[in-house]
Amino acid sequence: MQPIISVSNLTKTYASGFKALNGINLDIQRGEIFALLGPNGAGKTTLISIICGIANLSAGKVEVGGHDINADYRVARSLIGLVPQELHTDAFESVWATVSFSRGLFGKPKNPAHIEKVLKDLSLWDKKDNKIITLSGGMKRRVMIAKALSHEPQILFLDEPTAGVDVELRKGMWEVVRQLRENGVTVILTTHYIEEAEEMADRIGVINKGEIILVEEKAKLMQKLGRKQLKLHLQGRLDTLPATLAPYHLELTEDGKELIYTYDTQSERTGITTLLSDLRDADIRFKDLSTTQSSLEEIFVNLVRTGA
Amino acid sequence: MNFSAVRAIYLFEMARTWRTLLQSVVSPVISTSLYFVVFGAAIGSRISEIQGVSYGTFIVPGLVMLSVLTQSISNASFGIYFPKFVGTIYEVLSAPVSYVEIVLGYVGAAATKSVILGLIILGTAGLFVPLHIHHPLWMLAFLVLTAVTFSLFGFIIGIWADNFEKLQAIPLLVVTPLTFLGGSFYSVNMLPSPWRTITLFNPVVYLISGFRWSFYEISDVSPAVSVGITFGFLAVCMIVVWWIFKTGYRLKN
Ligand SMILES: Nc1ncnc2c1ncn2[C@@H]1O[C@H](COP(=O)(O)OP(=O)(O)O)[C@@H](O)[C@H]1O
Ligand SMILES: [Mg+2]
Numbered sequence: 001m002q003p004i005i006s007v008s009n010l011t012k013t014y015a016s017g018f019k020a021l022n023g024i025n026l027d028i029q030r031g032e033i034f035a036l037l038g039p040n041g042a043g044k045t046t047l048i049s050i051i052c053g054i055a056n057l058s059a060g061k062v063e064v065g066g067h068d069i070n071a072d073y074r075v076a077r078s079l080i081g082l083v084p085q086e087l088h089t090d091a092f093e094s095v096w097a098t099v100s101f102s103r104g105l106f107g108k109p110k111n112p113a114h115i116e117k118v119l120k121d122l123s124l125w126d127k128k129d130n131k132i133i134t135l136s137g138g139m140k141r142r143v144m145i146a147k148a149l150s151h152e153p154q155i156l157f158l159d160e161p162t163a164g165v166d167v168e169l170r171k172g173m174w175e176v177v178r179q180l181r182e183n184g185v186t187v188i189l190t191t192h193y194i195e196e197a198e199e200m201a202d203r204i205g206v207i208n209k210g211e212i213i214l215v216e217e218k219a220k221l222m223q224k225l226g227r228k229q230l231k232l233h234l235q236g237r238l239d240t241l242p243a244t245l246a247p248y249h250l251e252l253t254e255d256g257k258e259l260i261y262t263y264d265t266q267s268e269r270t271g272i273t274t275l276l277s278d279l280r281d282a283d284i285r286f287k288d289l290s291t292t293q294s295s296l297e298e299i300f301v302n303l304v305r306t307g308a
Numbered sequence: 309m310n311f312s313a314v315r316a317i318y319l320f321e322m323a324r325t326w327r328t329l330l331q332s333v334v335s336p337v338i339s340t341s342l343y344f345v346v347f348g349a350a351i352g353s354r355i356s357e358i359q360g361v362s363y364g365t366f367i368v369p370g371l372v373m374l375s376v377l378t379q380s381i382s383n384a385s386f387g388i389y390f391p392k393f394v395g396t397i398y399e400v401l402s403a404p405v406s407y408v409e410i411v412l413g414y415v416g417a418a419a420t421k422s423v424i425l426g427l428i429i430l431g432t433a434g435l436f437v438p439l440h441i442h443h444p445l446w447m448l449a450f451l452v453l454t455a456v457t458f459s460l461f462g463f464i465i466g467i468w469a470d471n472f473e474k475l476q477a478i479p480l481l482v483v484t485p486l487t488f489l490g491g492s493f494y495s496v497n498m499l500p501s502p503w504r505t506i507t508l509f510n511p512v513v514y515l516i517s518g519f520r521w522s523f524y525e526i527s528d529v530s531p532a533v534s535v536g537i538t539f540g541f542l543a544v545c546m547i548v549v550w551w552i553f554k555t556g557y558r559l560k561n
Contacts, residue, residue, distance in 0.1 A: 014561060052402040055561040074310070077404040088395030092327055093320075104316030105403045147399065 002066060003027035004079075004155060004186050005051065010060035012046055012210075020046040022210040024060070028155075028188060033181055035201035035218075036190040037300060043210040044190040045085055048157050052082045064155070078106055081148030085159040085190075089140050091133040095124055098132060099146045106151035118149045122176065138169045145176065156180060158189040162196060174200055194300055208304050222293070230272065232259040232279075233288040242282045248275050259286075265293075313405040317413025318420075321387055325421050332383075333425060336375045340429045343371055344436045347493060358495050359526040364437040369520040370492025371433065373454065376426040377487055377512070380455050381479050384418035384462030389475050392467070392559075401560065407553030411463065418459035419452070426451050440523070446531075447522035453538050454515055460545040467558050486512045496528040511537055 005028035012021040020043045028034050036044050049055040051062055053073060062069045064076040090098050099115050119125045122142045127135060132143060141161070148156060158177070162170040177187050177200055191197055197204050198218065205215040214221075237256040248271065251260040263270045279286070325332045348364035355363040391397040400410060433439065441447050469475040490512030496504055507513055508529075518534025521527035527534070552559070 049561070054398055054401045056556050074404040074406075077402060080402070082398070082402050084395075084398050086395055088398055090396055091394075093323075097323070101316050101320055102399060104319075105313045105399065105405065107310040107312045107404055109312070 001030065004030040004065055006063045007051070008061045010047070010050065010062060011058050012050060012055070013058045020210050024212055026205060026212055026215065028186060031181065031184055031186055032202040033177060033187045033189070033200055035197035035204045036188065036207055037192065037194065037197050037204055038190070038207035039192055039304065042207045044207060045159055047207070048082070048159050048190065052080055052157060053077055078151070079154045081151065081153035081156045083144045083148045083156070083158050083161060085163070087137065087140050087144070089132045089143060092131055094129050094131060095119070095143055095146070096128040098143065099150045102147040103150040108151045114152065115150060118146050121179065122146050138165055141165065153185070155186045155188065158187065160190055160192070162191070162193065206300065206303055213303055227262055228265050229292050230261040230263065231290050231292070232261070232286040233257065234259060235285040235287050238284065244278060244282055310405050310409050313403060314409050314413045314416070317400070317410065318417045321414060321417030322420065332421060333428060336379060336425055337428060337432050340371055340375060340432055343367070344433065348436055361524050361526065362437070365439070367493055368430070368433045368437065368439065369523050370516050372426050372429050373516050373519050374487050374492050375429050376422045376451065376455055377458050377515070378479060378483060379425050380418060380422040380458035381462035381465065381483055383421050384415055384459040385466035385469065385475055387414050387418055388463055388466035389469055397559070407549070411460070411549055415456065415459045415463050418462060419455040422455035422459065423451055426455070442525050443522040447519070450515070450519045450522055453542070454519070457538055457542040457545060460542065460549065464545060464548050464552070467552055470558065486510050491516050491528060511541055514538065
């Protein structure tokens with residue numbers, strides 16, 4: 001299937017001479033939720049700004065729905081709704097007026113029923129006549145989402161949608177995104193909260209210092225890079241490990257009460273069975289055991305560290 | 309052509325005017341009335357007729373132009389500066405609109421306001437002195453042309469300015485002196501000779517002269533030259549705007 005967004009060899013050098021993006025290649029598939037994950041300053045906002053027409057590209061090519069973003073900007077942009085990172089809203093307009101304005105700006109005929117639906121979905125309906133300046137930060141963020149959705153885009157960009165938003169609102173935002181995907185909207189969100197990517201995304205791209213380090217389906221990423229740890233809680237204390245256990249590269253905690261075995265979930269043999277029998281032979285007894293899988297957070301930190 | 313976008317921007321800008329009605333309309337009307345009290349009544353009574361017109365009547369076209377010029381610039385420059393300042397410009401930049409549509413929306417609204425304002429001031433002036441307009445259509449044409457041209461000029465200033473000082477600087481340091489020295493309150497022919505020649509480099513002289521001609525058929529320079537100069541300035545502004553959008557100057561990184 002043809003990707004809905006196709007970025008090739010995209011480079012961005014700011015007027016200051018700073019190279020914020022360096023040869024980005026990225027395809028976004030229709031209907032997916034794609035999380036762009038990266039530390040502050042990685043180039044996430046720059047990438048989005050270029051795709052949406054807010055910044056000029058220095059080199060490379062971007063196509064949205066098969067349309068070049070420069071040569072064919074009208075079609076390309078009409079497919080996109082953008083919710084930028086910063087809260088940029090009007091102040092004295094009503095919620096209804098500002099959302100209707102956005103629809104007009106994107107060249108769509110009036111459709112009060114659609115705007116009503118968007119406002120209701122975002123729990124803004126009872127605020128529709130309020131001036132924006134009177135709303136809380138979380139509500140302003142939702143007004144910006146409503147503006148982006150007012151013209152029925154096929155693609156929605158959410159640049160750090162939950163930065164500085166409290167937990168409850170964050171959950172609400174995730175719900176909105178899931179609903180959008182059910183309606184066939186492609187969602188690209190950036191975040192530096194791993195939790196968010198882990199919770200919502202179908203695919204994850206990791207960006208650091210203007211380069212895409214990796215793009216992978218979330219489940220595969222977890223599998224591929226996910227190592228598991230087996231923790232054995234010992235009955236007694238252990239000072240040193242017997243030599244027979246050396247091949248397992250076990251880790252003994254400082255207090256001598258726990259043994260940690262790290263293994264690869266993907267390999268044919270995890271080595272757990274032989275480890276347990278070797279432990280019995282060495283007469284090491286344990287009272288409990290647990291396993292943990294490394295989170296996306298650890299994977300990410302590892303990637304950025306090794307990629308740097 | 310994305311007319312719906314032009315309409316959206318235009319109506320948005322006009323709505324801003326209604327919200328700030330006091331600043332937009334009432335204050336220019338008050339200041340114009342003050343000019344009449346000071347120049348027309350107090351000083352004017354001591355000045356004899358100029359080119360067959362009483363002094364109070366003579367200054368009316370100049371006063372209207374004074375307001376139209378300054379208001380066009382301030383409306384249009386603020387109209388585009390503000391979204392840049394608060395960041396809401398992102399939406400216009402990301403929308404499927406061409407620069408012609410953006411300019412039509414912003415400049416159209418600013419020019420509309422100025423024309424309405426000019427007519428209100430004219431009405432106010434009519435309360436102080438008897439008015440007779442020889443060429444009403446030419447008068448309107450001059451009014452609209454000036455409003456459009458200087459709104460476009462203001463639009464450029466609004467894009468160029470990256471702080472409030474710059475936004476104020478051009479109108480204050482350049483435009484106001486030029487308008488005051490542009491023959492609003494006197495005929496250029498009344499000046500001694502070197503000043504008269506120097507004054508002819510002031511484009512505002514041509515605007516006011518042409519505008520006054522449409523009222524009283526008296527002018528410092530030929531009306532055709534006035535129209536020509538105004539169109540020339542309009543063309544320069546258009547080229548600058550075209551360049552701004554082509555390069556993304558001060559709008560896009
Ligand atoms: N207008 C600009 N001029 C120069 N450098 C910029 C500009 N905007 C952003 N940058 C730099 O580009 C890098 C990427 O920024 P950004 O895309 O905002 O990162 P992110 O959104 O991932 O935090 C940062 O180092 C930032 O300082
Ligand atoms: Mg960012």
